Amino acid sequence: MNADERRFAVLQAIVADYVSTHEPVGSKAIVERHNLGVSSATVRNDMAVLEEDGLIAQPHTSAGRIPTDKGYRAFVDRLSQVKPLSGAERKAVQTFLEGAVDLDDVLRRSVRLLAQLTRQVAVVQYPTLTRSTVRHLEVVSLTPARLMLVLITDSGRVDQRVVDLGEVLHDDDVADLRAQINAALAGRALTAASAAVAELPEKVPAELRDVATILSTVLIETLVEHPEERLVLGGTANLTRNVADFPGSLRQVLEALEEQVVVLKLLAAAQDPGLVTVRIGEENEVEEMRATSVVSIGYGAGTVLGGMGVVGPTRMDYPGTIAAVHAVARYVGEILSGR
Template identity: 60%
Template sequence: MAGTADARRQEVLRAIVADFISRQEPVGSKALLERHHLPVSSATIRNDMAVLESEGFIMQQHASSGRIPTEKGYRAFVDSLQSVKPMSLPEKRAVMSFLEEGVDLEDVLKRAVQLLAQFTRQAAVIQVPTLTNARVKHCEVVALSPRRLLLVLITDTGRVDQRNVELLELIDDSQVHLLRELLNSALQGKTMMDASDSLAELAGAVPPDMAEHVRRSATTLIETLVEQPSDRLIMAGASNLTRGQSTASLPGIIEALEEQVVVLKLMADLPALGDVAVHIGGENRDEELHSTSVVATAYGGEGTTLGGLGVVGPTYMDYPGTISRVSAVAGYVGRILSGE
C-alpha cells in the first residue's frame, strides 16, 4: 500500500480495531461509515477491508459477517498510536490519595495493583522490589531469647525483611547492642550484593566473644537475602479474566498467573523507566498467554528500576486506556517510594 490509499486503509484498520474493542462484535463496512464518517463510498471501504484481510490485518469469521482484527492488526494499531488517553483528573486524584494512605511498601503496592485492576478491568500484577538495587537503611537486632535473634532489615525502598538466627552461644544485652552496631557498619548505605563482602570480613575483625554471633548473623543474611533473593508478585483482578475469555483457555491463564513463574519472566524483560511494552497474543513467549495481551512497565525513581507492574487481559483490550493507566500508576508508585 502506498500514498493516499495506504493512509486511508490505516485509518480503516484503526476504526475496525477501535469498534471491535468497544463492542466485541464483527465490524461491517456500513457500520464503519456511520460511526466514523469516513469521506469515501461503501464500495471503497469494502475494497479496503478486502485488502486489509488479504494482508492479514483483519479476518472474517463467517462469509456473511463483518471483520475482526487479527494479532497483526492489533500490533499495527498499537504501533500507530501517537498518544494515549490521559487519565481523568478524578482518576489521578483517586490514585494519589489512595496510594498515599499506604502504611508501608507492601501496602502501597497492594493498593496500586488493586487500582490498576479496577481502572482497566483486567488482571493486574506488580513485582515486589528485590534487594538487588535497594540499599540498606537499617538493620535492627532483637533478642528473642538468649540463644535466638530476630534480624529486621529495612531498605531505602521501604522493604522490610525479617530473619531468625539461632545462636550456638548465649548473648547478653550489651552484645546485642554491639552486634547491631557492627552489622549496620557493614550494611548501611550499601546494596546487599555490595554488603556481602563486608559481612563476610566482619567476623574476623571483632572481639573474640562476638565472632560467633557475627558469623551466624552474617551467614543468615548472605544466604537468605543475597544468594536467594525472593521474587514475589502481588496480583489483583484475576476474576476479570472471566469476561470474554474462552472457557478452554481460561484455566491455563489463571494457573500461569497463580504460579507466577510466567509473569516473573515477563517482569525480567522490562522496558526502560517511562516506556511501556505491549505483548500481543503469540508475541508472549509462554503458550498459556497466547490468547491474552500483556501491557507492562517498570517503576522506580532517580533512574533506578525497582520492579515491574502491568496487566494481563484479552487481545481486544482498550490499548490506549490501558497503556495510559499502567504508565500513570507506575509513575505514582515511583514517586511515593522515592519520597516525592
C-alpha cells in the first residue's frame, strides 16, 4: 500500500479505536491492535502528517490522538462499502415493522428500532402532505345534517373532519357528493387536488351548491400543508450515556432537539430515498448541534414522503449507523407503498 493508503489506514484505526474506547489513541496501540505491517516509528510519522492536515488532534492532557470533524468526514467519504445489517438483523427489522397497524404505528416502531440499533436519538418526520396524493375521500353521514370527511393519502396519512351542514341531506345526495368529490380528487397531488376542490360548487346540481361550498372550504383547509409538521423522536436518553461527548453542551443539544424547527432543519438534506446524508459536527448549521453528527435519509418508494435519521455525538459508529438508517428507511418505504 502506498503512503496515502497507509495514512488512511492509520486514520481508520484511530477512528475505530476512539469510537469503541473513548480514549485517545497512541501509535503503540495502533501497531498492537491493527495489522498494518509497519513499525511504530512509521505510524508516528503518519500521525504527524494526519495532524498537520487537521484530520486528528491531540487533546492537551494525552499522548494519544483523536479524530477531528474533518477526520471523521474523510473517513465517512471513503466508506465505499457500508457494512450491511446481518441477515438476522434484517429479518428482525422487517418482522417488527410489518407488525404495524397503521402509519402512526409504522413511524413509532421505526423510531424505536433506530434508537435501539444505533443507541442514538432517532427521529422520523411524518409524510409531508405536499408530496402526497389523494387515495380516497370517504363521506360518512353522522346525522342527516352532519357529515364526517375522511381523507386518505397514498402515504397512509388519514385526516378526519366533522362538518355541520346547517341543512338536512338525503343519502342519495351524500352518495352524489362522494362521487363528485372523489372524481375531482382521487389520484391527484394535494396541491392540484385543492384547486380541483375549489371548482366543485360550480359542478354540482344547484340544490347542493351551498353544501358543496361548505365541504370544499373544509377540504381546502385539510389539503393545504399543515404548518406543524409532526415528528416522532425517540431514544433521547441515549445521549446521556456519554456526557463526556458533549463538553458543556449536552443540555443545549437536548433543548434544541425539543424544537421541531431545529429537527426539521436537520432532516432537510434528506431528499433522496436510498441516499444517506451525514452532517458532522461543525457542518451542522444549527449552532447548538455542532457537537453532534446527523445521519439522515429520505424514505418512500420512488417519491420521498419524509425524512428520518439519527442524532448522536461525532464519536459514533458511522458504518453501523449508516447501515441501520438505510435499512429501516428501505423497509418503511416498502411498507407504506404496499399499504
